Amino acid sequence: MRSGGRMASHEAAEVVRKPAQNGQARAADRRMLINGQLVDASAVFASLNPSTGEILGYAPDADVDDAQAAIAAxxxxxxxxxWATDVEFRVHCLEQLHAALVEHRDELGDLTIAEVGATPALLAGPQLDDPIRIVRYYADLLKTYPMTEDIGNVESRGQLHHRWVEKEAAGVVAAIIAYNYPNQLALAKVAPALAAGCTVVLKGAPDTPLITLALGELIANHTDIPAGVVNVISSADPAVGPVLTASPDVDVVTFTGSTPTGRAIMAAGSATVKRVFLELGGKSAMIMLDDLDDEAIASCALMAAFTIVTHAGQGCALTTRLLVPNSRKDEIVKQVAGNLAHVRHGDPANPTTYMGPLISEQQRNKVHGIVQRAVEAGATLVTGGEKLDPGFFYAPTLLTDVDPDSEIAQEEIFGPVLVVIGYEDDDDAVRIANNSIYGLAGGVFGDEDRALAIARRIRAGSLSINGGNYFGAESPFGGYKQSGIGREMGVAGLEEFQEHKTFATVVPGGQA
Structure with a gap:
C-alpha cells in the first residue's frame, strides 16, 4: 500500500503484447465483463505465479477506450x-451471486492459491470464505434495512410540515483494488454497492487480474444481474486508472491501495466533486503491557510472530510494530525470534505451508532494501533479512533497537518484517503507537480494563483487545488519518454508496 506495500493500481505488472501464434494473437485466459458481454482487449499482460516466478496466465490489457466503454455501460x-429502485430484485441477484461463489469455491480457491500465493488456511478466512460471506450479509441486510426514515413533523410559517428521508443509490461506482486480498477487496466493494442500487466498474489489480476476472465471469454466467450493472476490467496501462477516477460519469470512487495513489485519486476526484472512499496504508502497533505474566507473554510472542508472516506480511492491518516494556524487551525478542524460526514457507498449495511468497520480485526487492537500510541506520537484525528461492519468498525478519522515527518504523513495508520498540510506561506506549501518519488498526494485551483504556487512546479504526477478532462482514473497517476515508463492511459500508434525500410536505389541515 503505499509508501510501502500494496502497489498502486498501475504498478508492478509485466505487460506482454499479444504475440503472433499461427497468425493469431495471444489469447487471454480470462475475459473482461463489459455491458453484459465477456470480451477481450487488443493486448494481454502476464500474471505470474509468485511461488515459482513463472507465468500463470494472461489477462486482457484494457486501454482507455475499454475503460470508457465500461463506464458508459x-x-x-x-x-x-x-436496478437502483428495485430492492427485491437486488436481493435476488445478490443471493444468486452468493450461490455461484459457494458453488465455484474450489475453482476460485485454486486460482487464488496460484495467483495470489495464499495458503489453504487463508482461503478459509479472509482470502475467500469471509468475502463470500460478505455477499450473503448484504443480501440479508437489504431485506430489513430501512430505505426511508421518518423524522417527524415541524411547525413552520403557521403550518404543520411532515418530513422524511429516503436513501438512494449514489450512482456509478469505480472500484479499484489491490493485489493482496483480491476477493475480499472486490466483494467488500461490489456487494454493498449493488445492495445500495449502484452500478459498478471494477478494476482488478495488475498483479492478480485473473481471480478478479473470474468473479466477473461468475456474474455474467450465473446471475440475472442486468447488462452494465457490473463491469470488470483488467489493465496494466497506467492511463486507465485516471479515466475511472476523473470521469464525470463516475459518481463514487472506492480505492484500496497506496496512500500516495490515494492522494492522487482525491485530487482527480475533486474536479467533479465526486465521493471518494479510500482504504489505504497502515503501520499498526501491538502493545504488550507490563502486567502480563510469563504464560501470557509467551502467547503474545507467538501471536506477534505468526501475525507478521500471515500472507507474508502483505496485509494493511497487520501489527508490524511490537511495543514492549523495556524491562522485558530482551526476553520477548528472544521468544519472537524463536517462533519465527519455526515458520514453514514454501508452496502455498501445500496444507503444511504457513507462509507463502511475496507477490513479485519488485516487492521483494523493496522489502529487502528497507531492511538493509534499517540495519545501516543502527537497527539490530535478530533473524531473517534474506531472499529465499525459488519464487518471491522472503525470510521472516525481526529487528530490534529500532528508532520509532526511522523509516522502518514509519513506512508500511508489506513484507514479513516485525520491528520491536521498547517503551517506559503507558503514556510512552500510546505516544509511540500514535507516532504514525497511519491509523488503521492495532492491539493491546494486558489486564482487560487497562488494555481497553489504552486502546481508546490509540487513533486507529480497529483495535483488538487480548487477541479479539474485530474483522467480519458486520464490522465497519477503515482508518484514521492517512489510512483512509470511510468504512467498508457493516451498515456503514452500505451507506458509503447511498445518498440521503430529505422530503417535506404540508400536513393537510395541520395548522399550527
Missing part, C-alpha cells in the same frame, strides 16, 4: 433501468 444501466 454502468452509466446507462444506472440511468435507464430499474
Amino acid at each position: 454502468a452509466r446507462r444501466a444506472f440511468d435507464n433501468t430499474t
